[in-house]
Structure formats: C-alpha cells, structure tokens
Amino acid sequence: MSAFAKRTVIESDVCIIGSGISAAMVADRLSRTMKGRIVVVEAGDEAPPLGQRYALRERFMEYGENPWPNDHLDGYEMEGPLQSRSMQVGGLAMHWGGVTPRFSPEDFRTRSMFGVGTDWPISYDELDPFYQEAEELMGVAGEQGPAAMDPRAKPFPMAPMPLTYNLGLLKEWTAKAGITMWSQPVAKNSRPYSGRAECCRNDTCSPICPIGAKYSPDFTWSRLRARNRVTLYPRTLVRKLVLHDGSMRIASAQAVQRNVKGAGTPVEFRAKTFVVAAGYVWSSHLLLLSASSRAPAGLGNRSGNVGKYLAGHRNQQAFISLPIKLFPGINGQHSLLSKQFMRSPVGTEYLRHDLRVWESTFDRGPRLKGDDGALMLGDEVMRDWRERTRTGVARVRAYYDVIPDRSSELTLDPARKNAWGDPLPRLAFRDAPASAALREHSVGAIQTLFQTMASAGGGTVIQREEDDARGWQDHPVGGCRMGDDPATSVVDKWGRAHDHENLFVVGAPTCVSASCANGTLTFTALALRTASEIAR
Amino acid sequence: MPLSRRAFLGALAAAMPAAVLIRHAHAAAVDDIAASPRTLQALGEAVLPSELGRAGTLAAVSAFQRWIAGYREHVELVHGYGTSALGTTGPTPATKWAAQLDALDRTARADGARSFAALPLERRREIVRRELTALKADRIGAVGRAPHVALALLSHWYDTPDATNRCYQVKIDKENCRPLATSARRPLPLAQVRT
Ligand SMILES: Cc1cc2nc3c(=O)[nH]c(=O)nc-3n(C[C@H](O)[C@H](O)[C@H](O)COP(=O)(O)OP(=O)(O)OC[C@H]3O[C@@H](n4cnc5c(N)ncnc54)[C@H](O)[C@@H]3O)c2cc1C
Numbered sequence: 256m257s258a259f260a261k262r263t264v265i266e267s268d269v270c271i272i273g274s275g276i277s278a279a280m281v282a283d284r285l286s287r288t289m290k291g292r293i294v295v296v297e298a299g300d301e302a303p304p305l306g307q308r309y310a311l312r313e314r315f316m317e318y319g320e321n322p323w324p325n326d327h328l329d330g331y332e333m334e335g336p337l338q339s340r341s342m343q344v345g346g347l348a349m350h351w352g353g354v355t356p357r358f359s360p361e362d363f364r365t366r367s368m369f370g371v372g373t374d375w376p377i378s379y380d381e382l383d384p385f386y387q388e389a390e391e392l393m394g395v396a397g398e399q400g401p402a403a404m405d406p407r408a409k410p411f412p413m414a415p416m417p418l419t420y421n422l423g424l425l426k427e428w429t430a431k432a433g434i435t436m437w438s439q440p441v442a443k444n445s446r447p448y449s450g451r452a453e454c455c456r457n458d459t460c461s462p463i464c465p466i467g468a469k470y471s472p473d474f475t476w477s478r479l480r481a482r483n484r485v486t487l488y489p490r491t492l493v494r495k496l497v498l499h500d501g502s503m504r505i506a507s508a509q510a511v512q513r514n515v516k517g518a519g520t521p522v523e524f525r526a527k528t529f530v531v532a533a534g535y536v537w538s539s540h541l542l543l544l545s546a547s548s549r550a551p552a553g554l555g556n557r558s559g560n561v562g563k564y565l566a567g568h569r570n571q572q573a574f575i576s577l578p579i580k581l582f583p584g585i586n587g588q589h590s591l592l593s594k595q596f597m598r599s600p601v602g603t604e605y606l607r608h609d610l611r612v613w614e615s616t617f618d619r620g621p622r623l624k625g626d627d628g629a630l631m632l633g634d635e636v637m638r639d640w641r642e643r644t645r646t647g648v649a650r651v652r653a654y655y656d657v658i659p660d661r662s663s664e665l666t667l668d669p670a671r672k673n674a675w676g677d678p679l680p681r682l683a684f685r686d687a688p689a690s691a692a693l694r695e696h697s698v699g700a701i702q703t704l705f706q707t708m709a710s711a712g713g714g715t716v717i718q719r720e721e722d723d724a725r726g727w728q729d730h731p732v733g734g735c736r737m738g739d740d741p742a743t744s745v746v747d748k749w750g751r752a753h754d755h756e757n758l759f760v761v762g763a764p765t766c767v768s769a770s771c772a773n774g775t776l777t778f779t780a781l782a783l784r785t786a787s788e789i790a791r
Numbered sequence: 792m793p794l795s796r797r798a799f800l801g802a803l804a805a806a807m808p809a810a811v812l813i814r815h816a817h818a819a820a821v822d823d824i825a826a827s828p829r830t831l832q833a834l835g836e837a838v839l840p841s842e843l844g845r846a847g848t849l850a851a852v853s854a855f856q857r858w859i860a861g862y863r864e865h866v867e868l869v870h871g872y873g874t875s876a877l878g879t880t881g882p883t884p885a886t887k888w889a890a891q892l893d894a895l896d897r898t899a900r901a902d903g904a905r906s907f908a909a910l911p912l913e914r915r916r917e918i919v920r921r922e923l924t925a926l927k928a929d930r931i932g933a934v935g936r937a938p939h940v941a942l943a944l945l946s947h948w949y950d951t952p953d954a955t956n957r958c959y960q961v962k963i964d965k966e967n968c969r970p971l972a973t974s975a976r977r978p979l980p981l982a983q984v985r986t
C-alpha cells in the first residue's frame with residue numbers, strides 16, 4: 256500500500272531530502288546520536304535487491320543494458336554536462352566505482368599555501384575523525400601511504416586491496432621513475448565486512464557489484480529501515496521548501512509522490528530540521544526553485560551564491576607501452592595511487608595533481624587487420640594477438656586542479672521544464688581566469704612526467720588523452736559553497752545555511768574546491784560532520 | 792514446407808504494426824538460425840581459431856546464438872558519464888545476420904556447392920573476406936554493432952574469458968569471481984592449450 260494512502264502531511268524531527276551516500280551517512284549518524292523521527296524523501300525508485308544483481312550484471316555485460324532499470328526521471332534532459340542521470344534510492348553511488356581517496360591537507364589551504372583559490376573554513380585535521388568514521392561505515396580497504404603525503408590519525412578499517420601481479424610490476428616500474436605509489440583506497444571489502452562479502456575481483460564495480468562487496472548506500476538504508484530508525488519515501492520529488500510565516504526557518508518541504516507519467520499526489524513534509532542531501536546539482540536547484548516573496552532569489556541565497564562556484568578537475572591520461580609481460584584482467588579496476596605531486600613546489604607555476612596507474616588492454620586487443628592492412632581470420636587473429644601481448648601497456652592518469660570561479664554556475668533554465676512545470680537546471684562549468692592561464696603549463700608538465708615515466712621503463716607513450724568533453728569538469732562539487740562570510744558563501748562550516756537556522760546542505764555542494772581526487776569520501780565526511788552538529 | 796524467412800517477413804509486414812513486426816521478425820530470425828545451424832557453425836570453423844577444435848567451435852557458436860536470442864530492443868543502456876542524454880539498445884541485428892547467413896549459402900550454391908558448409912575452409916574464408924572488405928570492416932568491435940554476422944561471431948568469442956586465457960596461455964578468467972588472495976601471483980599456465 257502507498258505510504259500516502261492515509262495522509263498527505265508527514266511530520267518528523269529531521270527531514271532528509273535525497274537518499275544518496277551523503278544522506279545515508281547523515282541518517283546513520285543521527286540514528287545513533289538522537290532519538291527523534293527521521294524521514295528521508297527520495298525522488299527515484301527503490302534499487303533492485305542484491306539477489307537480482309547477478310542477473311542484472313549479466314545483461315549489462317552482454318548487452319550494455321542499464322543494470323539499474325528505470326533509475327531516472329523522464330524528461331530530465333538538460334543543457335550542460337550532468338555527471339549521471341541516475342536518481343534512485345542510493346543515488347549515484349549505486350553506480351560508483353568505490354574509489355575513496357581522501358583530499359590532502361593542502362586542498363583546504365590553497366590560498367594560504369600557494370596564493371590561489373580559496374581556503375576552506377575547516378582544516379584537514381578537523382575532518383580527519385569524520386573521514387575515519389566514513390571509512391569505517393562504508394568499509395574502506397586502504398594502504399597507508401608515506402605519512403608526509405598521506406596523513407591519518409588511525410589505520411584504515413581494512414587491509415588494502417592486494418596489488419595484483421600486474422600492479423606489482425607496474426609499481427616497480429614507477430619506482431624507477433622516482434615515484435612512490437601504493438594501493439588505491441577503495442570502499443570494497445578486502446575481507447568480509449559488515450555482513451557483506453569479500454571482493455571476488457570480477458571487475459564490474461562501476462556500474463554494479465553483484466555480491467555487495469562494494470559499499471553502496473542501499474545497505475545502510477536496509478539496515479536503518481529494518482530497525483525502524485528511518486522512514487524512507489521513494490518516488491517522492493521535493494519541489495519546494497517553504498518558509499515559516501513569521502521567521503526565516505523552513506516550515507515544510509512540498510513534494511509530489513510520482514505515480515503515473517506526469518501526475519502525482521501532493522505531500523507535505525514538516526520537520527524541525529531539514530537536510531538537503533540531493534547532490535551537487537539538485538541541492539542548489541531545489542534552493543533556487545524555492546524562491547518566494549521573502550526570498551525572491553531562492554532560499555539561502557541572500558548572497559546570490561546559490562548555484563555558483565561549480566567545480567571539478569580535469570585529467571591528462573596516457574597509455575604507455577612497456578617491455579614487460581602483463582596479464583590484463585586480474586583485477587582491472589584497481590589501481591596504484593600517488594600523492595607525491597599534491598604539493599605545488601614553491602617558486603614554480605602552480606600545479607597540483609594526483610597520479611594513478613592501471614593495467615590496460617589498450618592497443619593489445621585482438622584485431623581484424625594486421626600492420627600490412629590485410630584482413631585476418633581463423634588462427635591469424637589469435638597468432639597476431641599473442642605476438643602483440645608479449646609486452647604490456649599501462650594506463651596512467653593525473654587529475655589536476657581547476658580553480659573554481661563564481662561564473663561556473665547552475666541556473667534555472669526557463670526553456671526546459673519537468674513534468675510538474677518546474678524549470679530544469681542548466682549547468683555551465685568555467686575555469687577561473689587564473690586556472691585557464693595555467694592550463695597549458697599543467698598539461699605540458701604532466702605530459703613531460705608521462706614521458707619521463709615511459710623512458711624510465713624503456714617504454715613509449717603510445718596515446719595521449721585529455722578529458723574536456725563539452726566543458727566537463729570531473730568529480731563535480733559546489734553550488735552551496737561553505738564559508739565563514741555570509742556574503743561570499745551559502746552555508747557555514749557545519750553546512751548550516753547562513754540565512755536559515757534549521758536548514759542544512761550536506762556533501763558535494765558545500766565543497767569549496769574539488770581537489771585532484773574523487774570526492775565522495777570527502778562528501779561523506781562532511782555529511783557526518785554536519786550530522787554531528789545537528790545532533791548537538 | 793515452411794515459409795522462407797523472406798516470405799515470412801513479407802507476410803508479417805503486410806499484416807502488423809511496426810513494433811509487433813520487429814518483435815516477430817527478431818523471433819523468426821532467431822528460430823531460423825537455430826533451426827538450421829550448419830551455416831553458422833561452418834562460419835565459426837572459418838573465422839575462429841582452429842585450436843578450439845570442433846567441440847570448442849560448436850560451444851562458441853551456441854553461446855553466440857544464445858546471445859542473439861537474448862537480445863532485446865529499446866532497452867535502456869547504462870547511463871553515460873557526464874551527460875543527461877539516455878540511450879537505448881538499437882534494432883535487432885538478428886534479421887540482418889540471418890539474411891547474411893542466407894547470402895553465404897547462396898554464394899556457395901553459385902559456386903556449385905550444396906551450401907556454405909559444404910565448401911572447403913579456405914574457400915569459406917575467401918567469401919567472408921570478400922564480404923567484410925565490401926563492408927569496409929576494419930575492427931573487432933562491439934557484437935551488437937557488427938556489420939556482418941562473421942564479425943559479430945568473432946567479437947562475441949574474442950570478448951570471452953576463454954579467449955583471453957588462450958591468448959596469454961594462462962588462467963586469468965577475467966570478469967569471473969576469483970579469490971582475492973591469488974591476485975598477487977602470476978596467473979597459472981593453462982593445462983592444455985593447443986597452439
Ligand atoms: C559511474 C560513476 C562512477 C563513480 N565513481 C566514483 C568513485 O569511484 N569514487 C568517487 O569518489 N565518486 C565516484 N562517483 C561519484 C559519486 O557517485 C558521487 O559523488 C556520490 O554518489 C554523490 O552522492 P550524493 O549523496 O552527494 O548525491 P547523489 O548520489 O546524487 O544523491 C542525491 C539523491 O537525491 C535525490 N534527489 C535529488 N533531488 C531531489 C528532490 N528534489 N527530491 C527528492 N529527492 C531528490 C536523487 O534522486 C539522488 O538519489 C561516480 C559516479 C558515477 C556516476
């Protein structure tokens with residue numbers, strides 16, 4: 256029976272909007288630290304249960320079908336680069352790769368240390384305990400890197416993913432180039448953890464782990480729902496937050512329970528505290544949609560900064576052929592990591608980047624035509640393939656900083672509306688002028704590094720790639736930037752909206768910058784920190 | 792006598808709406824390939840490596856047939872990264888591939904043979920080479936987008952863990968569940984690989 260069959264006003268102490276990984280962390284911590292009623296509102300459908308995921312993975316492997324059927328809202332094609340169309344219980348982290356590096360201490364102080372960007376209102380040390388908590392909740396398998404590059408107060412909850420035979424050889428190679436690398440931390444089980452299985456390296460972490468060895472938020476929701484600690488309303492889109500008559504506090508979230516196409520049942524969520532956990536797009540979008548006569552530019556937007564400072568990073572990638580025999584396919588999604596280049600050297604042009612190395616099949620797959628252009632069939636194809644795989648190929652990638660700019664923004668698109676008549680977001684990522692000026696230098700320096708690496712191993716760079724598809728910046732953040740000054744930020748250092756004392760925004764949208772690494776672990780650490788403030 | 796594939800499709804086209812027609816055409820093509828598998832098997836012998844032997848080739852062809860039978864049109868594809876555009880699977884390749892198998896038999900008959908399967912291996916390869924050259928095929932790509940059934944069969948088999956194992960002559964078993972602990976050691980040699 257529908258959760259709304261009996262009533263259309265739902266009351267709670269905390270109402271969390273969105274059910275992605277950041278929301279899951281908030282709910283988990285609140286369920287342990289406060290007594291009140293927690294309600295979660297999610298626009299998308301329930302994710303298929305674990306028992307169905309082997310079959311869904313098969314369809315994905317064979318035919319490329321989406322292993323999370325219908326995990327989107329129809330009619331949400333928008334202008335600008337969207338990370339993913341996925342909207343379902345668990346959010347994007349149902350698809351994610353589970354790669355969980357922390358940001359580096361320097362990320363929080365780029366202005367003071369290097370004179371670029373903006374310092375965060377919190378330090379790495381303040382976030383460290385919440386990083387730890389997130390790693391323990393998700394189950395992160397990681398290797399402690401050299402303390403100067405990779406500081407942490409406590410050990411990882413799980414031993415690292417073992418380096419495969421291939422990665423072992425590649426690590427020896429990078430050492431010859433003077434680079435220290437170690438096993439990438441991942442939210443995948445290197446042993447049975449939290450009732451979930453050990454990883455069996457079948458290599459489809461993104462988009463789907465069939466055995467639950469990779470953490471995804473549905474596990475947290477199942478546990479909290481089984482214990483009656485949260486009530487989760489799927490298929491329910493929040494359209495607007497509404498202010499109390501006499502104050503700037505939020506009174507309710509006006510939502511629609513989606514039923515048939517274009518229709519829906521209106522629902523009102525009333526709560527003492529509202530947590531917007533809708534990711535880097537939908538959080539600012541909802542605040543902008545919530546404009547009213549007392550908040551004409553949208554909620555939390557007296558500074559005009561909602562939707563601004565979208566940020567991410569770019570990468571340079573290369574494929575390097577090496578005179579070593581590799582056996583691709585042992586655990587292909589796993590990589591080596593280095594944070595050796597996260598500190599920009601003093602006195603040189605600003606450049607910070609991480610570095611990753613994977614095994615690769617690039618230029619080492621079976622082919623139809625030989626070097627002479629002749630078409631091969633039968634034994635010829637296999638013979639040619641064997642010959643070419645006597646040596647291996649490494650994929651190397653460096654994510655480098657893009658300094659955020661106010662003009663990098665999410666706005667409401669008057670030309671595109673959803674089924675309920677609300678304008679869709681329009682996304683435009685832009686580099687800060689200082690960043691744009693540094694781009695050529697960054698690209699050149701990273702390519703030189705790749706060349707040095709190739710030479711150190713007696714190898715050759717056989718392909719170079721740059722990710723800049725349609726202005727995309729990867730691992731996106733921003734839109735509700737945190738800061739101490741209400742004139743230049745949307746939320747304070749706890750994620751509380753400067754303009755509304757009972758409204759919090761968590762995770763990706765609050766980040767000041769995007770570092771040079773995947774951000775989700777940082778989003779979840781920030782979300783836990785916000786939850787600690789809500790429960791205080 | 793059963794209706795020929797083309798006659799059957801023609802009759803359907805006259806009688807049914809497009810969506811229903813496509814579904815039936817797919818099913819008819821799948822049935823047709825299954826009912827007379829000799830041509831596809833003969834194609835397998837021509838394009839797959841001989842080290843598979845007869846049993847291995849038949850197994851590879853059967854797996855490919857299962858792939859064809861399991862194909863579904865207009866199903867949502869995994870989401871692209873960095874875009875809001877959604878994609879769906881395309882029209883069934885089965886009808887085109889069934890027609891191409893017919894064409895191989897026709898060519899063989901023009902050669903004076905009873906069927907494609909009755910031709911010597913080298914002659915079969917010549918025909919396939921000519922077909923692929925005419926289609927400007929130059930890579931082993933995704934199965935579903937293969938412009939010719941010969942290429943689809945090649946793509947399908949070369950994507951298997953067995954193909955990778957045979958190439959490297961060790962047991963990698965890519966994309967299968969394997970113990971984590973053994974990933975650090977060099978994969979073990981295959982017990983029996985005929986090269
Ligand atoms: C293919 C892929 C691979 C990735 N791999 C990695 C990786 O390896 N490492 C890494 O760090 N990151 C990775 N990411 C990114 C990572 O998945 C995201 O950063 C993370 O999941 C974001 O979580 P979130 O909770 O902030 O937001 P989301 O996951 O976007 O969750 C927000 C939820 O809110 C819901 N919602 C939105 N608006 C409303 C509304 N108005 N009313 C109700 N509900 C609403 C949405 O439906 C959604 O479920 C990957 C992403 C993709 C797509």
Ligand code: SF4
Pocket residue numbers: 443444453454455456457458459460461463464465466467468469
């Ligand atoms: S390698 Fe396989 S088992 Fe391990 S986390 Fe990824 S999908 Fe799950």
